[in-house]
Amino acid sequence: xxxxxxxxxxxxxxxxxxxxxxxxxxxxxxxxxxxxxxxxxxxxxxxxxxxxxxxxxxxxxxxxxxxxxxxxxxxxxxxxxxxxxxxxxxxxxxxxxxxxxxxxxxxxxxxxxxxxxxxxxxxxxxxxxxxxxxxxxxxxxxxxxxxxxxxxxxxxxxxxxxxxxxxxxxxxxxxxxxxxxxxxxxxxxxxxxxxxxxxxxxxxxxxxxxxxxxxxxxxxxxxxxxxxxxxxxxxxxxxxxxxxxxxxxxxxxxxxxxxxxxxxxxxxxxxxxxxxxxxxxxxxxxxxxxxxxxxxxxxxxxxxxxxxxxxxxxxxxxxxxxxxxxxxxxxxxxxxxxxxxxxxxxxxxxxxxxxxxxxxxxxxxxxxxxxxxxxxxxxxxxxxxxxxxxxxxxxxxxxxxxxxxxxxxxxxxxxxxxxxxxxxxxxxxxxxxxxxxxxxxxxxxxxxxxxxxxxxxxxxxxxxxxxxxxxxxxxxxxxxxxxxxxx
Amino acid sequence: xxxxxxxxxxxxxxxxxxxxxxxxxxxxxxxxxxxxxxxxxxxxxxxxxxxxxxxxxxxxxxxxxxxxxxxxxxxxxxxxxxxxxxxxxxxxxxxxxxxxxxxxxxxxxxxxxxxxxxxxxxxxxxxxxxxxxxxxxxxxxxxxxxxxxxxxxxxxxxxxxxxxxxxxxxxxxxxxxxxxxxxxxxxxxxxxxxxxxxxxxxxxxxxxxxxxxxxxxxxxxxxxxxxxxxxxxxxxxxxxxxxxxxxxxxxxxxxxxxxxxxxxxxxxxxxxxxxxxxxxxxxxxxxxxxxxxxxxxxxxxxxxxxxxxxxxxxxxxxxxxxxxxxxxxxxxxxxxxxxxxxxxxxxxxxxxxxxxxxxxxxxxxxxxxxxxxxxxxxxxxxxxxxxxxxxxxxxxxxxxxxxxxxxxxxxxxxxxxxxxxxxxxxxxxxxxxxxxxxxxxxxxxxxxxxxxxxxxxxxxxxxxxxxxxxxxxxxxxxxxxxxxx
Numbered sequence: 006x007x008x009x010x011x012x013x014x015x016x017x018x019x020x021x022x023x024x025x026x027x028x029x030x031x032x033x034x035x036x037x038x039x040x041x042x043x044x045x046x047x048x049x050x051x052x053x054x055x056x057x058x059x060x061x062x063x064x065x066x067x068x069x070x071x072x073x074x075x076x077x078x079x080x081x082x083x084x085x086x087x088x089x090x091x092x093x094x095x096x097x098x099x100x101x102x103x104x105x106x107x108x109x110x111x112x113x114x115x116x117x118x119x120x121x122x123x124x125x126x127x128x129x130x131x132x133x134x135x136x137x138x139x140x141x142x143x144x145x146x147x148x149x150x151x152x153x154x155x156x157x158x159x160x161x162x163x164x165x166x167x168x169x170x171x172x173x174x175x176x177x178x179x180x181x182x183x184x185x186x187x188x189x190x191x192x193x194x195x196x197x198x199x200x201x202x203x204x205x206x207x208x209x210x211x212x213x214x215x216x217x218x219x220x221x222x223x224x225x226x227x228x229x230x231x232x233x234x235x236x237x238x239x240x241x242x243x244x245x246x247x248x249x250x251x252x253x254x255x256x257x258x259x260x261x262x263x264x265x266x267x268x269x270x271x272x273x274x275x276x277x278x279x280x281x282x283x284x285x286x287x288x289x290x291x292x293x294x295x296x297x298x299x300x301x302x303x304x305x306x307x308x309x310x311x312x313x314x315x316x317x318x319x320x321x322x323x324x325x326x327x328x329x330x331x332x333x334x335x336x337x338x339x340x341x342x343x344x345x346x347x348x349x350x351x352x353x354x355x356x357x358x359x360x361x362x363x364x365x366x367x368x369x370x371x372x373x374x375x376x377x378x379x380x381x382x383x384x385x386x387x388x389x390x391x392x393x394x395x396x397x398x399x400x401x402x403x404x405x406x407x408x409x410x411x412x413x414x415x416x417x418x419x420x421x422x423x424x425x426x427x428x429x430x431x432x433x434x435x436x437x438x439x440x441x442x443x444x445x446x447x448x449x450x451x452x453x454x455x456x457x458x459x460x461x462x463x464x465x466x467x468x469x470x471x472x473x474x475x476x477x478x479x480x481x482x483x484x485x486x487x488x489x490x491x492x
Numbered sequence: 493x494x495x496x497x498x499x500x501x502x503x504x505x506x507x508x509x510x511x512x513x514x515x516x517x518x519x520x521x522x523x524x525x526x527x528x529x530x531x532x533x534x535x536x537x538x539x540x541x542x543x544x545x546x547x548x549x550x551x552x553x554x555x556x557x558x559x560x561x562x563x564x565x566x567x568x569x570x571x572x573x574x575x576x577x578x579x580x581x582x583x584x585x586x587x588x589x590x591x592x593x594x595x596x597x598x599x600x601x602x603x604x605x606x607x608x609x610x611x612x613x614x615x616x617x618x619x620x621x622x623x624x625x626x627x628x629x630x631x632x633x634x635x636x637x638x639x640x641x642x643x644x645x646x647x648x649x650x651x652x653x654x655x656x657x658x659x660x661x662x663x664x665x666x667x668x669x670x671x672x673x674x675x676x677x678x679x680x681x682x683x684x685x686x687x688x689x690x691x692x693x694x695x696x697x698x699x700x701x702x703x704x705x706x707x708x709x710x711x712x713x714x715x716x717x718x719x720x721x722x723x724x725x726x727x728x729x730x731x732x733x734x735x736x737x738x739x740x741x742x743x744x745x746x747x748x749x750x751x752x753x754x755x756x757x758x759x760x761x762x763x764x765x766x767x768x769x770x771x772x773x774x775x776x777x778x779x780x781x782x783x784x785x786x787x788x789x790x791x792x793x794x795x796x797x798x799x800x801x802x803x804x805x806x807x808x809x810x811x812x813x814x815x816x817x818x819x820x821x822x823x824x825x826x827x828x829x830x831x832x833x834x835x836x837x838x839x840x841x842x843x844x845x846x847x848x849x850x851x852x853x854x855x856x857x858x859x860x861x862x863x864x865x866x867x868x869x870x871x872x873x874x875x876x877x878x879x880x881x882x883x884x885x886x887x888x889x890x891x892x893x894x895x896x897x898x899x900x901x902x903x904x905x906x907x908x909x910x911x912x913x914x915x916x917x918x919x920x921x922x923x924x925x926x927x928x929x930x931x932x933x934x935x936x937x938x939x940x941x942x943x944x945x946x947x948x949x950x951x952x953x954x955x956x957x958x959x960x961x962x963x964x965x966x967x968x969x970x971x972x973x974x975x976x977x
Contacts, residue, residue: 084548097547104541106548205547210778238550239780316778319579322590323545327645338585338643365581365773374775 007490009075009169009223013116016063016074023059023074027052027118030076033486034121034167041484042142043152043162045081046089047121052076055118070116072230077112078162078171081122082129083214084203085109092205093127093137096324096349098331106203107238108172108214108231115230120168123158127351128321129179129207131155132423135414136353143410145482146188146449150407153183153423159217160187164482166489170227171217176207177309178402178427180215181439185402185452188441188479190224190469191217193427195459196434197242199228200235206320208313209240211431219491221440221469225249228462252463257471258291260464261395267302268400268426268454276401279442279451284399286475287468295395301380301387302429308380309428310421311364311373317354318361324349356417381432388433392458397468401426402439402452426454436462440469443477450479505740506706507733508713509663509699513676514656515686516624516694517560523623523653524551524593531692535646543651545588550779553577557653558600558783560685561621562793564655565601567679567800568616574784575600575620577777582770586626586645594622594656596774600783606659606679607802608671609826615660626650655685661700661710666729670722673697678801678830690721697725701732703740711736712746716760718753728753732760804829808837811847824855831862839870845877853877857894864898872897876904883967889913913962921955921963925971928954940976948972 007015015021031049038044062069079085082092084102091097105113112119126136134142134157142157144150145165152161156173160183163171173180175193184191192215199214206212216227232246262284269280284294326332326345333348335341350358364373391398404425413420430437436459439452453472455465481491519529525542541549565572578596599620606614627649632641657676663669677695680686688695697719702711716732719725736746748766753759785793799807808825815821828837833854840850858865858873876897880890885908896907928951929936939947948969955968 082548090547092547100547102541102546102548104546104548202550203548206779208778237552239552240778315775319581319591319773319775322581322583323547323588325583325585325590327585328544328588329546339583342583362773365775367771367773370773370775 007169008220009072009218010226012169013071013073013075016059016116017068019063023056023063023118024053026074027056027076027120030120030168030488033488037165037484037486038167040143040148041145041161041165041167042140043123043158043165043167044078044121045091045093045124045139045158048088048119051088052118052120055113059116059118070114071226072112072170073116075117075170076120076168077117078121078123078159078168079109079119080125080129080156080159080171080173082125082174082205082207083109083122083172084205085119085122088122090122090205091139092129093125093139094324094349094351094354095138096331096345097329098349100330102203104203107200107235109203111231111233112172117170117230121162123156123162123171125158126155127354128205128317129155129174129176129212130317130353130357132178132182132420133408133410133413134158134183135410136351138351141410143484144187144407144449145484146444147407147447148484149409150449151186151410151412153186153403153407155179155183156191156217157183157187160184160189160191163187163189163217163219165484166486169219170223172214172227172231173217174204174207174212174214175427175431176211176313177431178424180217181402181427181437181452181454182423184217184439185441185454186407186450188444188450188452188482189217189219190221190438190440190473191215192224192228192438192465193430193436194228194232194462195242195436197240198232198246198436198460198462200233200238200241202235202237206316208316209320210316211309211313213431221466221473222250222253224438224469225253225466228466232462247460247462249463249466252467253470255467256290257287257468260287260292260397260468262287262292262294262468263297263391263395263398264294265297265299265302265391265398265400267299268398271404272401272426273405273445275445276403276405276451280399280401280453282477283442283453283472286472287399290471290475294399297391297394299387299391301383304380305384305429305432306421306425308377308384308432309424310360311377312381312432314357314361315364315374315377316361318358318365321350321354321358353417384429385433388429388435388458396457397461397464398456399468400454400456402454403427406445406447406449406451430456435459436465438465438469440472441476441479442472444479448480504705505703505733505737507664507666507729508661508702508704508710509665509669509729510661511659511663511669511672512656512698512700513659513673514654514696514698515680515688517557517653517655517685518687519554519556519560519653521554522651523554523557523621524651527651529652530648531694533648535644535648538648539650543588544647545590551593551777553780553783554653557621558785559789559793559796560653560683561600561619561655562785562790563683563685563797564619564657564680565604566794566797567683568601568604568606568619568657570601570604570616570619572601572785572790574598574782576782577621577780578774579777581773584625585643586628586647586650588626588647588650592623592625593777593780595620606672606676608668608675609802609805609822610671612668614662614668614672617658617660619655619657622654622656624649624652624654661702666726666733669699669729670726673722673725675801681832682800683797693720696720699725699729699732701729701736702746703733703736712748714746714748714760715750716753717750717763720755724753724755727758728760731758735760801829804834808834808851811838811841812851813847815848821851824851827855827859831859831865833858833862833865836865836868836870836873840874840877843870843874845874845881849877849881853880853890853894857891858898861898868898869901872901872904879904879908883964883970884908885913886964886966889964921959921967922971924955924958924963925951925968925975928958929975939972944976
């Protein structure tokens with residue numbers, strides 16, 4: 006089993022060189038990514054350079070860090086110096102950031118090797134990675150299925166075995182939903198735990214970067230590397246980030262697990278069965294599982310689809326053709342801006358800019374944005390009430406397993422419903438993790454979700470690890486690459 | 493177009509004016525990033541991902557800007573409170589993010605006032621923080637955006653911290669508006685928060701003007717932009733008052749508009765109407781957290797804010813006693829305070845120089861070179877004024893020596909000597925005058941007999957000739973008086 010941690014150990018001890026590891030993964034990507042289309046950019050030269058540097062440091066007796074030589078894929082909304090950062094949008098055509106996102110610097114300092122940039126729904130707006138200007142990504146477990154989104158490229162890259170680790174961003178479920186659909190681990194940290202500096206903003210009050218990996222222990226290790234205060238992000242919590250790796254293996258004996266019916270009922274029967282089996286696993290491991298109801302969670306989606314577009318409408322204003330990226334000329338500056346934005350943005354982005362602009366408009370602000378903020382507060386209060394009786398909550402990550410490509414592209418509302426189980430954690434700023442837990446009759450992965458109060462990352466990783474150990478076996482993905490090793 | 497309104501028209505029409513003053517803060521760095529806050533550098537040299545609004549960049553609030561904002565609030569008697577930044581959304585090429593980070597319904601300073609030198613008081617609704625935009629130069633056409641061939645944008649100014657001070661509509665004339673702007677400028681400089689340089693755009697004024705019959709409801713207002721000097725402010729307001737009165741008296745209605753002041757034409761012109769006004773879609777800036785200055789910080793700031801111009805004027809007036817409130821003196825005192833020379837003046841008075849003389853030299857001569865005057869050694873300044881006071885130097889000579897002192901520094905006695913003003917010691921002057929009286933007994937008789945004005949002139953002229961103009965006229969007069977007994 007070559008997990009990220011095992012690879013790093015081999016590289017640090019000189020059992021294998023970082024260069025060998027990187028070559029193997031580059032070859033797998035070159036072989037198989039034509040069918041998956043997880044990557045928008047593969048950094049052959051850069052990854053080789055970084056790997057050679059790690060090898061030099063190992064040879065010199067240095068410790069290159071906990072992720073020494075581990076190939077990592079970055080969602081292409083994370084800024085990388087001199088490397089195109091497209092957000093899967095035509096409007097950023099030709100733009101290379103002059104700086105690295107804070108998380109990229111933290112990865113490098115931990116010895117990780119950035120191997121490429123992955124596909125996403127344009128500006129992270131979508132749940133299937135079909136809203137990409139560069140074409141859809143295919144789910145390794147079913148090439149005619151979506152990988153979920155918006156971090157579909159990162160989830161698919163891990164599922165296919167191209168990389169043991171990837172970073173995604175989660176605004177309403179964009180890490181957890183594709184992780185569930187691709188049968189991998191995906192975690193959204195507490196808001197403010199991971200710096201957003203260098204993450205191209207979708208909805209600033211909801212966005213959070215998080216790990217995607219094949220195993221819980223790898224996700225925990227990656228979280229520990231990227232978490233921590235950053236003076237460049239004013240919303241970054243100025244306190245030591247919770248350390249998660251050291252609490253793995255503590256088990257769940259005595260833990261109170263709440264099972265909110267809103268995150269179980271109403272999802273596809275096979276997914277609901279998966280969640281209940283997961284609950285039994287936790288009970289068998291010594292936790293107390295109690296069913297509960299948090300009716301406020303059902304308002305989350307409506308609030309989310311006002312707040313996120315409202316912030317997005319403002320965050321995406323800067324793509325006006327004046328300073329960088331695409332420009333379509335016009336008779337005057339206003340015409341140029343209109344033409345640039347008309348040509349540069351895809352339909353889903355335009356839809357959300359329109360929605361958000363409307364929600365913030367004079368005369369409508371109170372009814373939409375203001376009301377949605379109140380719902381957000383209600384959801385936070387409801388979570389706090391629930392956590393008086395439970396240490397963690399367990400539920401489905403998604404209403405269904407991976408749906409066919411094209412099935413929902415013409416029905417935005419159906420697509421938005423994919424996020425119904427995940428948005429409450431974003432609205433509350435709480436951490437949540439999706440763990441693969443068996444598959445449906447089509448062999449498509451089922452994900453279950455563990456939710457916890459702010460800063461309780463150590464707890465959710467502990468619970469996730471117990472579930473991981475007891476999860477039903479699943480067949481290898483159809484599009485497994487040569488470097489795929491399973492769990 | 494009629495002439496600017498006179499007091500008779502003011503009887504029928506009352507102008508109602510409110511001012512919005514933007515001032516750039518004198519921080520080392522910009523409001524949300526570490527770029528230099530400097531005027532006049534090469535275009536686009538003080539820029540970074542944050543102030544260029546590059547994707548993924550995030551703002552971090554400059555604590556010094558908050559401190560300056562609080563100083564301004566303190567000086568304007570505002571309530572300082574926890575505040576929040578909002579985004580003001582509109583598209584404009586010199587605004588890198590196409591939204592401006594500003595404060596909206598929870599500004600840092602509210603409910604203050606400003607007392608003008610004439611004793612009137614203008615309410616200050618709020619003084620909030622926001623970031624400045626870049627600067628666009630339109631090339632070709634008339635230099636305006638719509639007919640330009642192309643435009644160049646300099647983002648050095650983008651993200652420079654501003655405080656916008658919004659007055660209540662308490663101002664009733666262009667003259668009072670001028671007084672308010674000038675006094676506010678003095679306060680901004682006194683707090684150290686801004687250099688108040690209107691010519692460099694570090695202080696910019698927009699005027700909201702309406703007219704009404706006294707005691708009526710407020711009339712429809714127009715906002716005049718682009719007022720870059722106190723002179724423009726006065727001219728634009730006077731023009732606008734007259735324009736609105738003309739519209740109303742000819743049966744029309746004033747349209748709510750944003751108007752642009754054209755300095756060359758001396759006119760305001762419509763920029764956009766109320767219907768064309770932007771919907772800024774304000775909402776709380778999610779990239780920043782609430783600003784909550786604690787009591788200790790507020791106390792530190794209050795202590796750091798020095799005396800305000802009004803208090804300083806009162807202190808100087810007190811030095812002059814009953815004289816301090818006369819019109820001419822009031823203007824001189826304002827000048828001294830405006831140039832920050834009150835310490836110099838106080839030092840000289842404390843060392844025994846008459847306050848009226850100190851005020852005259854400080855307001856008239858020292859204020860012409862304010863920077864040098866502020867650096868002047870109070871001891872040297874006092875020594876010079878003492879030479880004038882005791883008659884060792886004439887007023888004219890004292891002014892010349894003061895010029896030298898401001899230019900090069902040094903000992904005033906040496907400077908006077910270098911100019912050849914070393915005067916005659918009192919006994920040598922007495923000797924000269926004794927000789928003159930002996931040589932002109934008839935004239936002396938006439939002087940003693942009462943024709944003193946004319947004959948004093950006669951003897952003074954001779955004394956000047958005899959001493960090669962080194963004699964001090966006052967000292968000559970005093971000696972003549974002494975001898976007459």
